[in-house]
Each structure stands twice: as C-alpha cells, then as structure tokens.
Amino acid sequence: MANKNSRVLATGSNQITQHYGNAGHGGCDLVKKTNQLDAITAHSDGTVVWCQSGIPNDQGSSGNRSYGNAVKLRHANGWYTLYAHMDYISVKNGQTVKKGQKLGYMGNTGNSYGAHLHFEVRDKSDARVNPEPYLNADLPGAETDEPAGYTGDLTYQAYTQKAWQPKVVNCGDGPDGYAGIYGSALQGLKIDAKNCDVYYRVHTPQSGWLPEVKNSGSGADGYAGIYGQDIDGIQIRVPQGFVDCRVHLKNGDYLDWVRFSKSYKDGTDGYAGILGKAIDGVQMK
Ligand SMILES: [Zn+2]
Incomplete structure (x- = not known):
C-alpha cells in the first residue's frame, strides 16, 4: 500500500486511457499502468445500490449490459460512483462498503475493447459529471455528514x-x-x-x-x-x-x-x- 495513490485501484496509480466527454464518453477509463490490471476499490464509504455479474465481453452492446460486470455505489452526500467492465465483482446489492474496500477486479466485460476500469461519478439526480477531479479527492460535501435530503437506505x-x-x-x-x-x-x-x-x-x-x-x-x-x-x-x-x-x-x-x-x-x-x-x-x- 505504500505507493498507493489511487482511490479506485487497490495498488496502482491512475493512468487515464480515455477521458470523460470524448465522443460522449460518460466516465473516464483507467488502468494501473500500461497493460497492468488491479483490484477495484470503493472511492468512498457507500452502499451498493446496483450491481450485475455474469456478463461476458460483448462489444457493441448497449444499456446496462454495456457496463459488463459492474457496481454502483450511493454515497452519504447522495452522489453515486459506478465501476464497470470488471472481470468479477465481490460485493452484492444492498451491502455497505467502506472507502478502499475491494469491489472486484478489473476486466474486459460488456462493451469493452481491452481490460480497464470505466469509472463514473454521478450527482444526486444521477446525472453524470466529470469524474476526473474526484479520482483522488472526496466527493462534494463531508462524507460523514449526510446532508438534508438524503433518505439513507x-x-x-x-x-x-x-x-x-x-x-x-x-x-x-x-x-x-x-x-x-x-x-x-x-x-x-x-x-x-x-x-x-x-x-x-x-x-x-x-x-x-x-x-x-x-x-x-x-x-x-x-x-x-x-x-x-x-x-x-x-x-x-x-x-x-x-x-x-x-x-x-x-x-x-x-x-x-x-x-x-x-x-x-x-x-x-x-x-x-x-x-x-x-x-x-x-x-x-
Ligand atoms: Zn469508459
């Protein structure tokens, strides 16, 4: 863990392979380093509000299937993070997770052309925002201070x-x-x-x-x-x-x-x- 400087990869640093917004890209794509895979970790404390598994590589697929094996977390400030294309996931729906907890392992499932993590950040209304400013930073609002308006689980x-x-x-x-x-x-x-x-x-x-x-x-x-x-x-x-x-x-x-x-x-x-x-x-x- 000594050199860890990514919140969403277990051991690596974030090498962005495709930025948010390129050709309507709704997240940013990451690897640990060129051609290096890693376990995926929760950006912040949260609850698994959606996940899917058992999806193979399916290039050209759309909708939720295009995410492959994926996990979506809801955080205390009402925002969401989403982790896609995993080889496998190791959490289940409704589960509470801690920042840094393993969610699964990087993979090439869904609409993917080579193993990577597709990472999304979404605001309270579930609208995608640029995740790059948050890759190694807290989401807006104190993580432990649930603001008015969040019903909780x-x-x-x-x-x-x-x-x-x-x-x-x-x-x-x-x-x-x-x-x-x-x-x-x-x-x-x-x-x-x-x-x-x-x-x-x-x-x-x-x-x-x-x-x-x-x-x-x-x-x-x-x-x-x-x-x-x-x-x-x-x-x-x-x-x-x-x-x-x-x-x-x-x-x-x-x-x-x-x-x-x-x-x-x-x-x-x-x-x-x-x-x-x-x-x-x-x-x-
Ligand atoms: Zn992507």
Missing part, C-alpha cells in the same frame, strides 16, 4: 401469499432486488428510511386510497394495505429528499420509475401503478 417489505416476504434494502437485479413474488399480488407494504420518516399509502380496487402509514410497525397501523385486497397503486412522501419507486405489474412488466418527494401528487403520474392492475413487485431507491 430504504428498507421495504411486501405481504403476499399470506405472509410478509423478506425485507429488501434499496433495489437491484434478481429475486433479492425487489419486494414481492412475481405472479402473486401484493396485499401489504411496509417502508422505512434510514435517515428520515417515510409516509405512504396504497390503493386497492375495493377500498380506494387507504389511510396513510408512517414508517413500519407492528399491528394494523404498521403497514399499508388490507389483507385479501390486491394493491394497484402506491404513493410515498418524505419530508425532505426523494424516493424513487417503480412497480411490476402482475403478469406484466416494470412501469417507469416514479419520483416521490414531500407531498403526494395528483394525476396518473402521482402514484406508482395502474389502477385496476394488481402489483406483484416493487423496487425503491
């Missing part, structure tokens, strides 16, 4: 098939990355945020919008829903910051993400779901 839980299913932290791919069981309608929902109170309510065809619930608890006030009634709409509000939520329709697909902030909105954009269509999965971040 979101933990949520679905009631379906007559039981509360496992809690989910933030969102991700695969069966652990959402609350619910595909093909089986949600009939209850609980939500908690690490840093603030979260208020929410659900809609059922029989009862309309049900009373608002604050955080999760035990008993009938501690969740939104009525056992035996399928949920077809979800609304959330947080006193500060925002929560992104999307739902999966029973026998359907995911709808678009809906961003909820300090008050409920009206109209069909104001809730997650399509009234009349049962929801069988939900994701939040």
